[in-house]
Amino acid sequence: YAGEISPKKLRGFINVTTTVFLALGKSVARILGLRELLGSQSLWPMLMASCGFPALVQLVALPFFPESPPYLLMHKGDQEGCKKAIRQLWGEGQHQAEIDDIMKEKATMKNTKILSVLELVKEPAFRWQLYMTIVLTATIQLCGINAV
Numbered sequence: 001y002a003g004e005i006s007p008k009k010l011r012g013f014i015n016v017t018t019t020v021f022l023a024l025g026k027s028v029a030r031i032l033g034l035r036e037l038l039g040s041q042s043l044w045p046m047l048m049a050s051c052g053f054p055a056l057v058q059l060v061a062l063p064f065f066p067e068s069p070p071y072l073l074m075h076k077g078d079q080e081g082c083k084k085a086i087r088q089l090w091g092e093g094q095h096q097a098e099i100d101d102i103m104k105e106k107a108t109m110k111n112t113k114i115l116s117v118l119e120l121v122k123e124p125a126f127r128w129q130l131y132m133t134i135v136l137t138a139t140i141q142l143c144g145i146n147a148v
Contacts, residue, residue, distance in 0.1 A: 004068045005089050008101060073099070074106045 003015040033039045038047040066085035073082040082102070086095045120126055 001065075001068060004070055005066075005085075007090060008098065069098070070102050070105070073102045074109065 002018055003011055006014040031037065032047060032050070038044070038050070066088045067081065069082045069085045069089070072078045072085055079099070082099060083095070086098060115123065121130065
């Protein structure tokens with residue numbers, strides 16, 4: 001959501017920042033789980049309940065956030081809703097260029113065929129990319145880079 005609602009020039013930065021905070025959250029959880037902090041048997045319920053606080057904040061705050069402008073325009077076809085969401089997210093100003101970019105992306109998406117997972121696996125043109133993605137994902141999980 002954060003990457004999708006961000007302006008185009010900040011989209012890559014926001015997506016990378018999200019990944020960094022995900023890894024940071026894993027590291028903090030690992031530290032809090034140490035026996036000296038919250039990892040003892042008596043504090044285990046508090047450790048397990050600690051993930052409920054961010055979820056509660058998100059549950060309360062999310063209804064106040066607008067729908068994603070690309071979702072409103074591309075999937076729902078609601079151009080006025082898209083403009084309203086952009087103004088709410090990015091403030092007043094000229095945002096027609098962003099709307100035009102979303103429309104170009106929508107036109108591009110019309111010409112592309114969406115493959116199912118089974119079709120993707122069977123397609124020879126994507127086989128090496130799929131192998132590389134699987135190997136990289138498995139390697140990242142096994143090497144412990146998220147903990148670093």
